[in-house]
Amino acid sequence: MSKPIVAIVGRPNVGKSTLFNALAGEKISIVKDYPGVTRDRIYADVTWLDNQFTMIDTGGIEPESKDLMLSHMRQQAQIAIDTADVILFIVDVRQGLVDADYKVADMLRKSAKPVILVVNKVDNFDKFMPDVYEFYNLGIGDPVPVSGASRLGIGDMLDEVINHFNKEDLEEVEDERPRIAIVGKPNVGKSSIINKLLGENRVIVSDIAGTTRDAIDTAVTYNEKEYVFIDTAGLRRKSKIKEELERYSIIRTVTAVERADVVLMVIDAVEGVTEQDAKIAGIAHERGKGIIIVVNKWDAIEKNDKTIYEYTRKVQDILAYMPYAEIIFISALTGQRMNKLFDLIEMVIQNQTLRVATGVLNEIMTEATAMQQPPSDKGKRLKLYYITQVAVKPPTFVIFVNDKELMHFSYTRYIENKIRDAFGFKGTSLKFIIRERKEKE
Structure with missing residues (x-):
């Protein structure tokens, strides 16, 4: 919700x-x-x-x-x-x-x-x-x-x-349909993507609850499953102050991201990732949403066999804090790879709601700590007792340790990577909560 x-x-x-x-x-x-x-x-x-x-x-x-x-x-x-x-x-x-x-x-x-x-x-x-x-x-x-x-x-x-x-x-809770927000700077082709997705599957743009919130909700059916797309594109306001407009679009983006399960972050292939893109992606990352980076207008790029690889690396460098984000190269104009988009969305939704059994998590953690010893400080070594998953959207894990101070960000990241190696969790951030437990418990 x-x-x-x-x-x-x-x-x-x-x-x-x-x-x-x-x-x-x-x-x-x-x-x-x-x-x-x-x-x-x-x-x-x-x-x-x-x-x-x-x-x-x-x-x-x-x-x-x-x-x-x-x-x-x-x-x-x-x-x-x-x-x-x-x-x-x-x-x-x-x-x-x-x-x-x-x-x-x-x-x-x-x-x-x-x-x-x-x-x-x-x-x-x-x-x-x-x-x-x-x-x-x-x-x-x-x-x-x-x-x-x-x-x-x-x-x-x-x-x-x-x-x-x-x-x-x-009243809005009953709606079980996955919500997908399409965000990005003006003119990156958000509307064209929506129109292309609607294509033949055009469903009436109904007044779904929340439409008044300055984003247009559109229901799309694909493979007999219904998705709700939250489009922040359709609304422009004339404004004398450019910054005010930018602030306004950021507020609108926050609202759309807040209501979504998966965020399609649309980037203009020709322009590359801009500072505002990074800002918007940061909001989705903070909010623990599923994230797919959609590089649009791919048809406008001169390509050789290495282009996708190089471009992907460039995007990942700039958005280094979200290496889990999926990247897809499309053209809303030609329809290139648009059909792959739904498969990707579906995969990210599955990963956002994936639950891992506690026994399996603890096996992974035990193995991880054996391979790389937890850090110590002033003679006191970090001990990891137990890990369990407590929530989905995003998948959230609690790790019980002997001393929170010793659990450095980098070691949490190491455990996260081990869990990702085992389960993928592509397209979604993972959240870790560190709790302290005294030795005797």
């Missing part, structure tokens, strides 16, 4: 980032420094009372003038309305009600999306409550007083947020 999306909207300096960071806690560094992955974090995973959701900060570039301010705010509100399940509208108790707040409130109210009005910077509830009540004038419900800086009232706010999930979200 895909996690609900919660978007933060509000004028500059109302404390959006402070609140975002307070909610994301120390886990704010979720986007590791992969080459090319954005440092400007716009999304974080939040867990509250067993509810998980993805929080998106629609903020971004602050416009210079007052007039631009309003159009900028409208743009933000539009992003939130398009992509979010719940919207947090942040206002500032110290600045009081401002004209822009009214204008944005109008848009949000008309959107019919659940909106929570959050009055920030309320460091002292007794003192500021009369000022908080003023925000009832916006007509979007009860204001929730919080202080991002001193973390007051955040629990109440999160209770409000999760109250709005559950009801609608559970």
Whole structure:
């Protein structure tokens, strides 16, 4: 099931980032420094009372003038309305009600999306409550007083947020069809791929739940199995600010990736992997999705017998953190290898949901530790006691060890490679959770 999306909207300096960071806690560094992955974090995973959701900060570039301010705010509100399940509208108790707040409130109210009005910077509830009540004038419900800086009232706010999930979200669960997101920069041929896939199997582009979320869902049947394609291509917005557009497309991509099982990362063969491609791939990797790198427009490349090999190596160099990703070379224009795409998708789905028996995993681990001794530090050696698989999508394993500190990333990677040697797991990342267990247990 895909996690609900919660978007933060509000004028500059109302404390959006402070609140975002307070909610994301120390886990704010979720986007590791992969080459090319954005440092400007716009999304974080939040867990509250067993509810998980993805929080998106629609903020971004602050416009210079007052007039631009309003159009900028409208743009933000539009992003939130398009992509979010719940919207947090942040206002500032110290600045009081401002004209822009009214204008944005109008848009949000008309959107019919659940909106929570959050009055920030309320460091002292007794003192500021009369000022908080003023925000009832916006007509979007009860204001929730919080202080991002001193973390007051955040629990109440999160209770409000999760109250709005559950009801609608559970309706989408029954849909067992695999979801495939087609992502990539503009003009890499995402739409042509969808159209080609539809070809004769054209299924009506129905209003599947979630279509309003600014991605177009299309059902495609292949070999009597139905797939849902989430296409982020069909929507363009005119924007004066290029960065804002890029940010917008990244937000849209995060949403599509979040809802998908497998991500088709489309790259223009002529252009090669760009920084934005690496950024988008990083998001899918972070989210543990199945990943297929689709090199489109292959017909436009001068080839000899080594071209595919060289090109593959180049892609793998740039996306070195996801060596498991499958790569396929196609042409949506000529239809070359398009039929192979479904076989690949099917294989990745199987791998994403593969479960390995605990006995077998422990045999592999025992053999691996015999072949390469676990690291030691100051005379203490790492011991691996036990491994078991606890989840799928992505396959997730827990390893019990005597000392977490000794379990270096490189040794985890070594164990991962041994498991991959045995089971392939092509096209999907694997997740490892390291737990400590005292000797006596």
